[in-house]
Amino acid sequence: MTAPTLEGSALEGEPLSVHLRTATRTQHEEAEGTSFIGSLMAGDLDVAAYADLAAQHHAIYSALEAAEPFLRADRHGARLVFGELPRVRALEADLTTLVGPSWRDEVRTLPATERYAARLRDVAGTWVGGYAAHAYTRYLGDLSGGLAVKAILQRTYRVPDEAVNFYTFPGIAKPKLFKDEYRRRLDALPLDTDERERVADEARTAFRLNTDLFRELAEVHLPTPQDP
Template sequence: MTVTADLEAGPFSGQLRASTKTVHEKANHSTYMNALLGGELTLDGYTALATQYYFIYQAIERAGDAMAGDPVGGRFVFEELRRLPALERDLARLVGPGWRTEIAPLAATEAYTARIAEASRWSGGFVAHHYTRYLGDIAGGQIIRRLLEKKFDLAEAGTLFYRFDQIGSAPAFRDRYRAKLDEAPWSETDRARVIDESVVAFEHNVAVFDELARDLERYRAPSA
């Protein structure tokens, strides 16, 4: 998939955001996310998503470890963003102490993680997947956190994935991240590739949501 973008107008971070707006909204308004954000699902319904996030973030953070020494990609490796420790604590609460042997990736998740590994051979591909997930979690993910805390009384483990206590001010962090995007020494061709890969990343998220939606009736709360 190729996105046509005017790479001479405005900062790159703005171009990236504008070029992914449509597919971003597609992910946000998928059948599964609409049900989750509408408070229609049981806790098991959210656990199904958290389980897939474990495999997705395992792939992204593994790629980040490999990218840490890269002069460009390494600028986007933030220890304070790591989600796996939080996800592990969440899954121990949501699934149980034996969660590692009880969870499995969906087919869409396997395709997504394979794409992360392939794309992350290049700094721009890594950043595309990193940007797509983490900045969304820092911002829109907080809506999900508040919903889960209120609906299921999850005051601690269970919603840790959405807590970014180590980054300080979330808006200030996002500004610093966007500045790094603007400063990255990619050519216009490379920037177009980053945009294209970001769209691919969003489409993989949509595919995961769509596969989760196949079991939606099983996860729907009785009163929904």
């Protein structure tokens, strides 16, 4: 694919981070409202379902974080690289606890995960705006709800600290301040109106890919999934 550039002046008016939040509200709510997420948070599933989610996350974050060399080579993309954020090693530690040291031989990625990872490989490592869209949907969500999700998982499924590294960011002492800085860097990307809309479209795609994944997980782990 031909990667769009980020040349031009930053658009005046609504910050990109605000635009992404409003532009993706429907898709975000749809992803959060899937039966798999509702059942997981309600304690209606089991540890195997949580481990399966972690395995899918590992494939997704591996694809997303493979974009780092491309980003570091771009003067705008380099500002979106934070050493505190990568999740792959945390997920590997979680899977070792949840599944065992041979987890790579035992877990499988779902078709929806394969599509999600393929999309990330197509756009995150070739287009700074594409990376920004997907990183926004993943990392800011992880930081916003991670501690609450961790508490629910430990309370309902009795998993140890060693199984919830994904939801812990030891390098970030003050998540709100970190998120504010992350948003400032997003907002500083020099995007014109058309490019902002392309980024928003990609963020909507990211949430739809998440929804597809949660629906497939529901088909595996719920006897009667309620998703449309």
